[in-house]
Amino acid sequence: MKNLFLVLQISAVFIGTIVGAGLASGQEISQFFTVYGYKSFLGILICCIIYIIMGYIVIQLSLRYKLTSYDGLISLVSPGFLGQVTNLFTTIFLISTSAVILAGSGSLLNQYFHVSKWVGIIxxxxxSVIVLLRGTKGLIEINSFIVPSLIIVIVTIFILYVSFYKDINVSYLKNISAYKHNWLLSSLIYGGFNILCCCGVLVPLSTEIRNKKTLILGVALGSIGLTVLSFLINALLILNIPYIFKYEIPLLYIANRFGNVIQIMLLSIIWMEMFSTEVSNIYSVSKNLEELFNISYKKAIILIIIISIPISQIGFVKLISILYPAFAVVSFIFTIQCLAFYLGNKNKSVH
Structure with a gap:
């Protein structure tokens, strides 16, 4: 029973690390999947397979080589110059994403509750600091609350939509035209992109929990849960083409017709998902700095937040448009290297 609870907690952390505001708002699913029409469901399924296989490999390598942060994993599978670039890029990306989330939190509260942006940031x-000081425990606790809340809200919106619009079926979905056609590449890039983000949490989590079976089951369950959620969001978005492309928060456009309570629930979930990503990112980089520079985890947390505040004041749309595609490419290469390293060293013993 205790193990089952731990499996559920790990799956929640895995979902919480991948689901940021981008996925909870519908924006990420719309860009990477919905534009490809009904074939996007195949793309989501491919991502699920990538998460399970790569999650399994990351856990195996973390336990076998006693790794404590993503730096250790990157140095192991990519020891040369490319590995240093990947490590630097991952650190810059995670800190910048933390800054983007601070700015986003300020904007969200400013837009909907008309308070100063600094209120949302503070x-x-x-x-985040309160949760981060609790270390891995804090990470597990917040995701154990946020992820079930996310599932409840998305499933509620989906059930409401389906019960109000009775004429929805598979052939109707098939007839909705695709805007783009290279769905396979988009899925592979999205899957790889999320794996490198996950490594920052999966590596220290594996070393702390040390139960291979529990960890692998948690990641597999998390991957399936994430796939079901993505399927529901994607179906809702496809049914609302082309209107969803006009909105920053496409799911909010869909939730609008079900009244204020559903809207506020969705906005709260988006904010909570921003918060869980913020915690995951700072946790990952702090564990990395702790290993690289031998500074304490607590000092690393404060340092990252001090760096993030001024970056959050830059136009973050610019930041995203440059960082995300570059990081996606780096992640994709790293995923292939990780796979090659694991298969090449499968039967070697560690000294």
Whole structure:
């Protein structure tokens, strides 16, 4: 029973690390999947397979080589110059994403509750520090609350939509035209992109929990849960083409017709998902800095937040448009290297 609870907690951390505001708002699914029409469901399924296989490999390598942060994993599978570039890029990306989330938190509260942007930023920093100081425990606790809440909200919106619009079926979905056609490449890039983000949490988590079976089951369950969620969001978005492309938060456009309570629930979930990504990112980089520079985990947390605040004041749309595609390419290469290393060293013993 205790193990089952731990499996559920690991799956929640895995889902929480991947689901940021981008996925919870519908924006990520819309860009990487919905534009490819009904074939996007195949793309989501391929991502699920990538998560399970790569999650399994990352856990195996972390336990076998006693790794404590993503730096250790990157140095192991990519020891040369490319590995240093990947490590630097991952650190810059995670810190910049933390800054983007601070800015986003400020904007969200400013837009919907008309308070100063700094209120949203300060609230996000304050709660993040409280959770981060609890280490891995804090990470597990917040995701154990946020992820079930996310599932409840998305499933509620989906059930409401289906019960109000009775004429939905598979052939109807098939007839909705695709805007783009290279769905396979988009899925592979999206899957690889998320794996490198996950490594920052999966590596230290594996070393702390040390139960291979529990960890692998948790990642597999998390991958399936994430796939079901993505399927529901994708179906809702496809049914609302082309209107969803006009909105920053496409799911909010769909939730609008079901009244204020559903809207506020969705906005709260988006904010909570921003918060869980913020915590995951700072946790990952702190564990990395702790290993690389031998500074304490607590000092690393404060340092990252101090760096993130001024970056959050830059136009973050610019930041995203440059960083995300570059990081996606680096992640994709790293995923292939990880796979090659694992297969090449499968039967070698560690000294």
């Amino acid at each position: 609230i996000m920093i304050f709660i």
